[in-house]
Amino acid sequence: MRAPVWGVGAVVLSLGLAAALSALAIPLGPDGDWGARLFPLLAAAALILAGLSEFRSDQRGMPSEGGDSRKVITLAALGVLYIWLIFQVGYLLASPPVIAATLYLFGVRKRTTLIVAAIIVPLALHLFFFRLLGAFPPLGDRFDILDHLTFL
Amino acid sequence: MDIFAGLLTVVTTPSLLGWVLLAAVTGMVAGAIPGLTASAAIAMLLPLTYYMDPLAALAFLYVIGKSGRYGGSIAAILFNTPGTAASAATQLDGYPLARKGLAGKAMKTATISSVIGDFTGDIMLILGVGWIAMLALRLGPPELFGIYFAAFIVIGSVIGKSVSRGLASAALGMLVSMVGFDPITGLERFTYGSFDLTNGLHLVPLMIGIFVMGEVFAQLDQGLQSARPSGHPPDDKAKNRLTWQDYRHCLPHVARSSVIGAFIGMLPGLGSAIAAFVAYGEGKRRARNPEEWGKGALEGIAAPEAANNAVSGPSMAPLLTLGIPGSTIGAILMGVFLIHGIQIGPTLFLTSRDLIYSLFACGLIGIALYGLIGYFGAATIGRYIIRIPAQVLYPVIFMISFLAAFTARGNLFDVYVMLAAGVLGWAMRKYNFNPAAFVIAFVLAGGAEEAFRQSLRLSDGGIMIYLERPAALLFIGLGLAALAFRVRSLNRAARNAALEDA
Numbered sequence: 001m002r003a004p005v006w007g008v009g010a011v012v013l014s015l016g017l018a019a020a021l022s023a024l025a026i027p028l029g030p031d032g033d034w035g036a037r038l039f040p041l042l043a044a045a046a047l048i049l050a051g052l053s054e055f056r057s058d059q060r061g062m063p064s065e066g067g068d069s070r071k072v073i074t075l076a077a078l079g080v081l082y083i084w085l086i087f088q089v090g091y092l093l094a095s096p097p098v099i100a101a102t103l104y105l106f107g108v109r110k111r112t113t114l115i116v117a118a119i120i121v122p123l124a125l126h127l128f129f130f131r132l133l134g135a136f137p138p139l140g141d142r143f144d145i146l147d148h149l150t151f152l
Numbered sequence: 153m154d155i156f157a158g159l160l161t162v163v164t165t166p167s168l169l170g171w172v173l174l175a176a177v178t179g180m181v182a183g184a185i186p187g188l189t190a191s192a193a194i195a196m197l198l199p200l201t202y203y204m205d206p207l208a209a210l211a212f213l214y215v216i217g218k219s220g221r222y223g224g225s226i227a228a229i230l231f232n233t234p235g236t237a238a239s240a241a242t243q244l245d246g247y248p249l250a251r252k253g254l255a256g257k258a259m260k261t262a263t264i265s266s267v268i269g270d271f272t273g274d275i276m277l278i279l280g281v282g283w284i285a286m287l288a289l290r291l292g293p294p295e296l297f298g299i300y301f302a303a304f305i306v307i308g309s310v311i312g313k314s315v316s317r318g319l320a321s322a323a324l325g326m327l328v329s330m331v332g333f334d335p336i337t338g339l340e341r342f343t344y345g346s347f348d349l350t351n352g353l354h355l356v357p358l359m360i361g362i363f364v365m366g367e368v369f370a371q372l373d374q375g376l377q378s379a380r381p382s383g384h385p386p387d388d389k390a391k392n393r394l395t396w397q398d399y400r401h402c403l404p405h406v407a408r409s410s411v412i413g414a415f416i417g418m419l420p421g422l423g424s425a426i427a428a429f430v431a432y433g434e435g436k437r438r439a440r441n442p443e444e445w446g447k448g449a450l451e452g453i454a455a456p457e458a459a460n461n462a463v464s465g466p467s468m469a470p471l472l473t474l475g476i477p478g479s480t481i482g483a484i485l486m487g488v489f490l491i492h493g494i495q496i497g498p499t500l501f502l503t504s505r506d507l508i509y510s511l512f513a514c515g516l517i518g519i520a521l522y523g524l525i526g527y528f529g530a531a532t533i534g535r536y537i538i539r540i541p542a543q544v545l546y547p548v549i550f551m552i553s554f555l556a557a558f559t560a561r562g563n564l565f566d567v568y569v570m571l572a573a574g575v576l577g578w579a580m581r582k583y584n585f586n587p588a589a590f591v592i593a594f595v596l597a598g599g600a601e602e603a604f605r606q607s608l609r610l611s612d613g614g615i616m617i618y619l620e621r622p623a624a625l626l627f628i629g630l631g632l633a634a635l636a637f638r639v640r641s642l643n644r645a646a647r648n649a650a651l652e653d654a
Binding site: 027043072103108113121136 | 319330552
């Protein structure tokens with residue numbers, strides 16, 4: 001996945017322009033003061049300049065060869081699904097399929113490892129974060145197994 | 153004298169000593185695992201410290217930073233894979249020694265040199281920090297903005313392969329920090345009507361995303377290439393004994409490199425990797441045996457390791473005296489100070505003097521502990537690390553990141569922020585942007601904006617105030633000079649490369 005330098009420059013420039021427009025949309029202060037806009041505009045200007053200078057740059061800073069971005073996008077999507085699942089059924093039920101899928105993405109194919117990790121990892125993390133440290137666990141809106149397994 | 157009171161506090165508090173010991177081991181292991189950095193370990197463990205008292209929390213993370221810097225040498229020597237960027241210099245001579253069956257000797261050299269460098273840096277910090285704080289008390293908003301400006305430029309431009317991408321990373325970090333209410337006027341900025349964004353983005357999920365989740369994505373992207381250790385830990389004890397005759401030639405290099413590391417540590421943004429390579433280059437230039445460097449010279453391990461760890465203490469000076477973190481670990485520690493309600497800056501030495509010197513004492517004890525554990529146990533740690541399958545480790549880290557981000561504020565929105573920051577961190581790594589500059593700029597932006605706007609009010613809106621105040625002008629000039637120097641040196645390197653190709 002080798003993006004041309006101008007592609008990176010275009011992204012940076014677009015971000016800078018979008019930030020500048022958003023900064024100009026910040027309301028003025030009570031006496032027409034630009035205070036709240038000033039620093040965002042300076043940062044946006046720095047982004048625009050950096051984006052423009054990318055168009056003049058040579059091959060420095062090109063992305064490394066190879067890599068599998070599709071796997072990364074899949075894992076990120078899995079992360080979004082995981083958060084949604086936590087909202088629905090709580091941490092303990094949402095985690096086993098996600099850890100198994102993550103292990104699979106990282107190349108683990110042994111079924112026993114997948115099953116054992118799907119049970120042990122969420123349970124161990126639950127006990128550590130929510131029992132030992134006393135943090136409050138994220139509960140599911142629709143169903144949460146902690147309502148039934150009160151000893152956990 | 154404050155440091156002795158601090159040492160007394162630490163040695164008479166067993167729980168604190170326990171945290172320092174745990175930190176020494178944790179940092180060493182995290183640093184030694186290829187692909188996992190001390191910054192990532194600290195970001196991941198940060199939520200644990202909410203449940204600790206401020207000194208224990210700060211000491212735990214501070215010592216992880218120190219021993220993590222050292223731990224990188226274990227991976228560099230044993231596995232030919234630097235555990236941290238700084239230990240890449242150690243790898244040059246460390247791995248050839250390991251191939252000769254002298255990994256134990258190499259690791260002992262790295263341990264002693266790291267300990268000497270770290271002690272030197274910390275002692276310089278303890279002696280000089282109060283003096284810097286006194287000077288800092290005299291600085292007004294224009295001078296502070298000058299320092300912030302120089303820090304932004306140096307952090308953005310000096311690290312990494314591309315100046316424009318480094319500066320873009322810093323500018324992006326500044327913009328992201330401005331999401332939420334403007335602290336002075338209370339006006340909403342970049343919230344786009346979202347209630348969740350009105351409180352701004354929290355530092356902890358952002359850091360977990362950039363440093364931890366970003367690394368998980370990067371490892372998956374690269375097929376765990378840099379995370380699969382293989383090597384041969386030492387088994388011949390007699391051959392690996394380090395004698396005075398072996399080490400005495402290293403001492404001048406260690407002394408010089410400690411000073412180099414301590415000096416570089418004081419400058420915001422430069423960090424361990426630059427210190428290690430500068431010390432290595434300088435050491436080789438002055439060595440009695442330069443032809444052996446790169447082929448397995450003990451001095452080639454001693455020099456970068458001393459410099460690498462000497463950075464640790466002095467890098468705290470700008471953080472503690474000016475509230476400007478000089479490194480990613482400093483940025484994370486700044487978050488811990490704020491979480492525990494401690495205002496950092498020059499007045500810190502008036503309001504929390506005992507805490508600061510106790511923290512320094514924890515640092516000194518932490519150095520001694522990781523030195524002892526490393527000297528006698530680094531090979532054992534290496535043997536265990538070889539057994540950790542990266543295919544299982546990174547998925548577990550993936551899962552921990554979600555919980556660590558959630559427990560920061562008990563808010564699932566933070567988990568989305570962490571995930572988004574993870575994708576951003578991965579993309580920044582992939583396209584040679586600078587994640588460290590992004591995070592440091594995120595942390596610095598609030599203070600910089602405050603100083604900037606206070607300066608404008610002082611001068612009734614005139615930007616000329618920066619030219620009328622010599623110290624402010626000096627810092628701004630230093631920032632611009634650093635940028636010009638960096639652009640020039642990169643252009644020269646590119647011209648030389650083009651000539652070689654032709």
